[in-house]
Amino acid sequence: MDRPVILHSDMNNFYASVECLDNPSLQGKPVAVTGDPDARHGIILAKNYEAKKCGVTTGEPLWMAKQKCRDIIFIPPRYDRYIQVSQDAHEIYEEYTDRVETFGLDECWLDVTASTHLFGQGKEIADTIRSRIKKELGITASIGVSFNKIFAKLGSDLHKPDATTVIGEDFKSKIWNLPANMLLYVGKATYSKLIKYGIHTIGDLACTDINFIERLLGKNGIMLWAFANGLDQSPVSHVYSRRIxxxxxxxxxxxxxxxxxxxxxxxxxxxxxxxxxxxxxxxxxxxxxxxxxxxxxxxxxxxxxxxxxxxxxxxxxxxxxxxxxxxxxxxxxxxxxxxxxxxxxxxxxxxxxxxxxxxxxxxxxxxxxxxxxxxxxxxxxxxxxxxxxxxxxxxxxxxxxxxxxxxxxxxxxxxxxx
Known part of the structure; x- marks a missing residue:
């Protein structure tokens, strides 16, 4: 039986990209979307690549970002606009499959298994979608291609911006040497616990005895072990499954x-x-x-x-x-x-x-x-x-x-x- 073909699309620096799109004078300048630009303890919500090059990171205080990048421009968020761009992206996705599952405003899984005979293989479909998002929406996206949702998500995280990354049957050589916290749902606390027992990489997690992982992390440990071994079988939801x-x-x-x-x-x-x-x-x-x-x-x-x-x-x-x-x-x-x-x-x-x-x-x-x-x-x-x-x-x-x-x-x- 053929493997599923799953894509994960992640629109790059989404909030900041939309702001730069709507205000061309911001292009080429360091920009960050913040919760409250006037607050002394404001937080960076999103930044563009110019700000990132200066060392600005998501979640840091505004004063710290200002120290790193004197010319940074702070902008308050406009959620209605981000929702509209997200919906525009969904209209593109739904031209290729009716199995589209959202993961926040800027991320989405697509099951294109049934569409490959119409639009080409997974990488070809991903490249086409990226090109259309760039041309029609004016922003870029990174897309991961794999046989399950977890690896597709990991693929979209590996190369940014505007890139397609395929993780196939050779996943062991491609991702097992990556830090375990790059795997979806391995948060800071879980990763710290894994490191205490010498489990640093995705490969370490995959090769650890499943009974030990269960004792360490409970049912979540079994889930993460399966993810690391490429055993995720969760389906991509139908686009209309909840719209009714x-x-x-x-x-x-x-x-x-x-x-x-x-x-x-x-x-x-x-x-x-x-x-x-x-x-x-x-x-x-x-x-x-x-x-x-x-x-x-x-x-x-x-x-x-x-x-x-x-x-x-x-x-x-x-x-x-x-x-x-x-x-x-x-x-x-x-x-x-x-x-x-x-x-x-x-x-x-x-x-x-x-x-x-x-x-x-x-x-x-x-x-x-x-x-x-x-x-x-x-x-x-x-x-x-x-x-x-x-x-x-x-x-x-x-x-x-x-x-x-x-x-x-x-x-x-x-x-x-x-």
Whole structure:
């Protein structure tokens, strides 16, 4: 049976490249995208090659980058623009395969196994895609080609910018001498633990006794050992596998009419928690939040607002929902409330960021995932927010039973009926 043909496309220095594309005066100058250029403790999020040549690295403080490169230009991020360019790249990918799986805004896996008889072998398809991204989008990409996702990802990391790297059956001679932390999911802590036992390279990991790796790292150790030996068999998701789900929402008719702000907060928190929990289970992040309000005269309206960053936390959803409520407070008491996460992004992997708001949201997400696990074992009410004690009757709503997911067919019907 023939091996699969998997590509991994990584658009080079994505944020900084888009900024230089949109502002030609930045071309040839050292540029860095930062969380807050005016903050004394700001962080470098992305840099172009001119800044990299000066020694500027992602994640370092702005003052340090300025010391290394006096002429560096700091630019705040524009996520809406990055999302648009990412979507443009996806349109190119989908001309070659319907199996496209995102890994952050700038990275993507493509399974082109079924397309080789139409567009050529994997390297030829990769070269064509790179050429089109450069010509049509104005930025460059590095693409790895292999028989599994892990090696394809490693290939795209090996040679930058604007390069195609093939890792085939000769993978042992090509990558086993590389540091083990170049393998996906071998983070800093895991690599430090491996080094303590003399496991420095991918080859060292591959040749270590699997039982020892399991004792050292648990199930993750078995996974990493398989990755190092080229045994990853995880499929590339179908491009439409999650697009059918457009929004995730929850609404409820309250036990009594509400006008007190604390009561509104209780219900919005309950709804936000239920929506966020379902999003995490389904591997979704939302870019905007919508609330629906019905007052005691049965007058109903909806309002929607965008988040600064895509999120799957109840805290981010609640804050936006409550902000929308405050700006659109009804004249009459509230009879029912709804919260809906919209503009969903599907990804099984969270792309880490050094942006201050993103770091805060990532910590909140970790906390809420821990709460998910506790509630799975001990019940939903085993962990509650303090505000829920303000009114036991209001806070005793069962949010899990009221989950609603709005598929594409439902939204089309809604649109046609309006």
């Amino acid at each position: 789900i457009k929004t995730i929402g929850n609404s409820t008719t309250t036990p009594r009419d509400l006008s007190d702000e604390t009561d509104i907060k209780i219900i919005l928190y309950i709804l936000a928690e239920s929506v966020a929990e379902r999003m995490r289970k389904e591997h979704f992040y939302c870019r905007s939040v919508q609330i629906s309000i019905r007052d005691n005269t049965l007058f109903t309206f909806e309002r929607q607002g965008r988040l600064v960053l895509p999120s799957c936390t109840s805290q981010a959803i609640f804050q936006k929902a409550f902000e929308l409520y405050q700006r659109n407070r009804p004249a009459n008491p509230v009879r029912s409330l709804g919260v809906r996460a919209c503009n969903l992004i599907y990804t099984e992997y969270r792309q880490l960021s050094f942006l201050q708001d993103a770091v805060k949201d990532q910590k909140q997400e970790d906390l809420e995932r821990a709460i998910d696990r506790i509630r799975e074992r001990h019940g939903h009410y085993s962990v509650q927010r303090g505000i829920m004690l303000a009114d036991r009757k209001l806070s005793h709503l069962d949010p899990i039973a009221e989950h609603t997911i709005y598929p594409e067919s439902f939204l089309k019907a809604q649109h046609q009926s309006q």
